[in-house]
Amino acid sequence: MLLKHEFRFHETQLEWMDCLPIVTTLVTGRHVIIDYMTDQQLTETYCMIQEAAQHGDGYGIDEFDSEKDFRHEIEGSDCFAIVSKDSGELLAGLILAVSKFYRGMNGVCDPFIIVKRTERKQKLGEFCMRKAIEFAKKLGYMGMYVDTFSNNVAVQRIIEKIGGFQRVGFLPLGGRLQTGQLVGSVIYYRDLSPKKPEDT
Numbered sequence: 670m671l672l673k674h675e676f677r678f679h680e681t682q683l684e685w686m687d688c689l690p691i692v693t694t695l696v697t698g699r700h701v702i703i704d705y706m707t708d709q710q711l712t713e714t715y716c717m718i719q720e721a722a723q724h725g726d727g728y729g730i731d732e733f734d735s736e737k738d739f740r741h742e743i744e745g746s747d748c749f750a751i752v753s754k755d756s757g758e759l760l761a762g763l764i765l766a767v768s769k770f771y772r773g774m775n776g777v778c779d780p781f782i783i784v785k786r787t788e789r790k791q792k793l794g795e796f797c798m799r800k801a802i803e804f805a806k807k808l809g810y811m812g813m814y815v816d817t818f819s820n821n822v823a824v825q826r827i828i829e830k831i832g833g834f835q836r837v838g839f840l841p842l843g844g845r846l847q848t849g850q851l852v853g854s855v856i857y858y859r860d861l862s863p864k865k866p867e868d869t
């Protein structure tokens with residue numbers, strides 16, 4: 670995975686990555702910093718994902734066996750931290766992984782988004798998805814597949830609000846919730862290729 674101070678090798682990507690950290694303001698007026706994740710923040714992100722899984726929120730209960738397994742799963746991903754400018758606290762994690770649904774190198778992105786439990790419903794999830802699209806384009810991905818549990822109302826609402834996604838599939842077996850119940854996955858697709866002059 671790519672953490673703070675690790676670099677990809679394409680010139681345009683290097684130029685863009687030099688822009689991080691970015692300080693920005695959420696629609697709620699809160700100031701946040703976006704930067705590459707530190708190793709400690711990746712551990713915090715893993716803990717937030719496990720906590721979400723324990724509550725049946727967006728991640729399967731047996732999705733990752735251990736932090737080692739999680740780190741292995743996201744190898745090669747770009748990992749970003751959204752941090753409160755005031756407190757320095759990690760508010761959300763955004764991981765741009767390479768989608769397993771594309772049989773090639775770095776073609777399609779699969780975003781992992783996690784907002785700290787106490788920080789939800791303050792538009793951070795929407796902010797992260799918008800950043801996922803923006804950053805994935807800058808990193809040269811041609812498209813994005815969002816794979817979300819069918820009971821994940823928040824992600825589906827975010828996708829609907831942002832627009833530009835197509836619902837392209839439904840997998841009856843998406844994962845297992847903490848109750849033991851199986852849940853399906855909905856797959857959304859978004860084209861990230863640069864617009865050709867004739868499209869504009």
Ligand SMILES: CC(C)(COP(=O)(O)OP(=O)(O)OC[C@H]1O[C@@H](n2cnc3c(N)ncnc32)[C@H](O)[C@@H]1OP(=O)(O)O)[C@@H](O)C(=O)NCCC(=O)NCCS
Pocket residue numbers: 721726727728781782783784785788789790791792793794795796816817818821822823824826827830
């Ligand atoms: C999904 C998640 C990222 C959303 O983050 P968030 O910061 O709470 O989202 P936002 O505040 O941007 O809310 C987005 C929309 O979803 C709605 N929403 C948020 N949580 C909701 C919930 N539990 N039930 C119903 N609607 C919900 C909000 O009201 C908002 O809609 P609106 O703009 O029409 O009011 C967050 O709940 C989370 O981290 N969940 C666990 C991990 C997860 O599911 N990740 C995605 C895996 S694909």
